[in-house]
Amino acid sequence: MRIHLQNPIDDPLFHFSQTMWDAAAGPETHHAVSIGSTAADLAAAMEEAEALVCDAGIVKAHFPCSAPHLKLLFVTNAGLDRLAPYDWLPPGVALMNNRGTHAVKAGEFGIMAVLMLANRIPAMITHQRAGEWRKLWGSALAGRRITIVGLGTLGGAVAEHAHRFGMHVTGIRTAAKPHPHCERVLATADLDTVLPDTECLLLACPLTNATRGLMDRRRLARLPNGAGIVNIGRGELVDQDALCDLLDNGHLSGAVLDVFTPEPIPDGHRLWTTPNLVISPHTSADDPATYNPRSLEIFLDNVRAHNAGERLPNLFDTRRGY
Amino acid sequence: MRIHLQNPIDDPLFHFSQTMWDAAAGPETHHAVSIGSTAADLAAAMEEAEALVCDAGIVKAHFPCSAPHLKLLFVTNAGLDRLAPYDWLPPGVALMNNRGTHAVKAGEFGIMAVLMLANRIPAMITHQRAGEWRKLWGSALAGRRITIVGLGTLGGAVAEHAHRFGMHVTGIRTAAKPHPHCERVLATADLDTVLPDTECLLLACPLTNATRGLMDRRRLARLPNGAGIVNIGRGELVDQDALCDLLDNGHLSGAVLDVFTPEPIPDGHRLWTTPNLVISPHTSADDPATYNPRSLEIFLDNVRAHNAGERLPNLFDTRRGY
Numbered sequence: 001m002r003i004h005l006q007n008p009i010d011d012p013l014f015h016f017s018q019t020m021w022d023a024a025a026g027p028e029t030h031h032a033v034s035i036g037s038t039a040a041d042l043a044a045a046m047e048e049a050e051a052l053v054c055d056a057g058i059v060k061a062h063f064p065c066s067a068p069h070l071k072l073l074f075v076t077n078a079g080l081d082r083l084a085p086y087d088w089l090p091p092g093v094a095l096m097n098n099r100g101t102h103a104v105k106a107g108e109f110g111i112m113a114v115l116m117l118a119n120r121i122p123a124m125i126t127h128q129r130a131g132e133w134r135k136l137w138g139s140a141l142a143g144r145r146i147t148i149v150g151l152g153t154l155g156g157a158v159a160e161h162a163h164r165f166g167m168h169v170t171g172i173r174t175a176a177k178p179h180p181h182c183e184r185v186l187a188t189a190d191l192d193t194v195l196p197d198t199e200c201l202l203l204a205c206p207l208t209n210a211t212r213g214l215m216d217r218r219r220l221a222r223l224p225n226g227a228g229i230v231n232i233g234r235g236e237l238v239d240q241d242a243l244c245d246l247l248d249n250g251h252l253s254g255a256v257l258d259v260f261t262p263e264p265i266p267d268g269h270r271l272w273t274t275p276n277l278v279i280s281p282h283t284s285a286d287d288p289a290t291y292n293p294r295s296l297e298i299f300l301d302n303v304r305a306h307n308a309g310e311r312l313p314n315l316f317d318t319r320r321g322y
Numbered sequence: 323m324r325i326h327l328q329n330p331i332d333d334p335l336f337h338f339s340q341t342m343w344d345a346a347a348g349p350e351t352h353h354a355v356s357i358g359s360t361a362a363d364l365a366a367a368m369e370e371a372e373a374l375v376c377d378a379g380i381v382k383a384h385f386p387c388s389a390p391h392l393k394l395l396f397v398t399n400a401g402l403d404r405l406a407p408y409d410w411l412p413p414g415v416a417l418m419n420n421r422g423t424h425a426v427k428a429g430e431f432g433i434m435a436v437l438m439l440a441n442r443i444p445a446m447i448t449h450q451r452a453g454e455w456r457k458l459w460g461s462a463l464a465g466r467r468i469t470i471v472g473l474g475t476l477g478g479a480v481a482e483h484a485h486r487f488g489m490h491v492t493g494i495r496t497a498a499k500p501h502p503h504c505e506r507v508l509a510t511a512d513l514d515t516v517l518p519d520t521e522c523l524l525l526a527c528p529l530t531n532a533t534r535g536l537m538d539r540r541r542l543a544r545l546p547n548g549a550g551i552v553n554i555g556r557g558e559l560v561d562q563d564a565l566c567d568l569l570d571n572g573h574l575s576g577a578v579l580d581v582f583t584p585e586p587i588p589d590g591h592r593l594w595t596t597p598n599l600v601i602s603p604h605t606s607a608d609d610p611a612t613y614n615p616r617s618l619e620i621f622l623d624n625v626r627a628h629n630a631g632e633r634l635p636n637l638f639d640t641r642r643g644y
Contacts, residue, residue: 104462112437119431125447128601131594133586139609140426264455272453279450287461
């Protein structure tokens, strides 16, 4: 297959190399591979390429474009919400996202955030900022109740860790299908019923028309006094102002957020000074040392499935949005 | 046995109750137990008590004192360095510390701190304090190298977590005896040889004459550029000024510290504003919900050993200091 890898714009940490490709492809030396970084590289490659691997920024900048032989488009992001609506997708091209790549790093970030909330780190940091020594005690995770919204790669990985630490894990997803690391799984429609018993709420679902604004002011207020919140999904899942209000007035004990509305967070925005809030700059799921090698492995799994006439494991459903 | 439980001074979160005792003792109802909170309570109880359970603050305030029948003194702290020298201990009384109680909470705090360093949280917090959005990527733990100094309750618990996350764990202790969760264990005398390969250094040993100032300026500088440090032992294990210097100049990428010199950290101290440093107020190992119940269980294990004429599991060696 003629495959083109196009590097992201202005993001040298996540560039592809021939060595990386050779390591991922191993004995599969029958593919013709090119690697590009400029708009001209991409335009030239697209005349012949049957498969393109690139990030959402490249798609946003260059599609629709002429790509007469393209069959597979593998986007190296997990959430493709910024590419909606998907009318730029050439007919007959299979769009894939990069689900799976983020499991290890995002799972570790997620359980770290849960441990930080249980140990009261966000409040400790607020005291530190004020130069105040105030004793504050946390608790161990065993027996505590976490609700994880979204049980895909990210949420599933966090559920596994949380379960191993002895937490009571409730999962929320579109349909209430069981999950090996959740004590129970409820459908999104039942989210309201579990919020009052949730000590830690972790958001790890994609942003779709069904999830935008899911944690609105009313739902946030249903969390019990002292609850904490983690968001590794998308900023738009939450009413951010309501969340800041509940941190300001102490109803929520802490938050660890990796995603925001908008990004970057503007200068002087209230998020910078909201108490008991830890800000990570939307990098929770990305490990530069493993990201591209793992992405190429997953892409190649999809190429093999395509060549075998099987369903593509990473096929993106533009109607559902994930 | 006549047992007295004396509550700590000014620390109501960690008070004993009869319910707590009954739950811990279960069917062992043959003990005569009293619980006190004032100096008069203690003085009265000491006339008859064969065993006393209290924290180091009580010992510091009231010993030496008349305690004619005392055989067992169980101090509810793990590190008893503030009680040295131990010449206040009545002859023939077995001194015990509370090792074991802190395993779960301190182990979780420790691996949280390791995850925070790998995820660059200390630097993210410094950027947040400045109101700056700066992309910064962390890495997953698998394959990274941690050195844990001290393999007692605290260090052993962190080693178990770190091993489970796929880290290469090197343990350091007085004698190079193997540990089930360490790839290798070296004696303290060999610490210098492992520092240049240590990505994360975690201090979890007791403060003794042998460990005071262990991580001096010279040893800290042997850590490689970008290394991180966690201290859940005692502040005096480290040259704190040298540590701040190495955070200021960026040689170390981050630190998560639970212990300091002195405590509380004084107003205006440089620790409050040192970059890439997270300050926890010496509460990493204490979970108020489980601390006293667990302490009583451990104390009762020692009473049973005493009555059976066996070695006390928590016997404190005043010569070694742990």
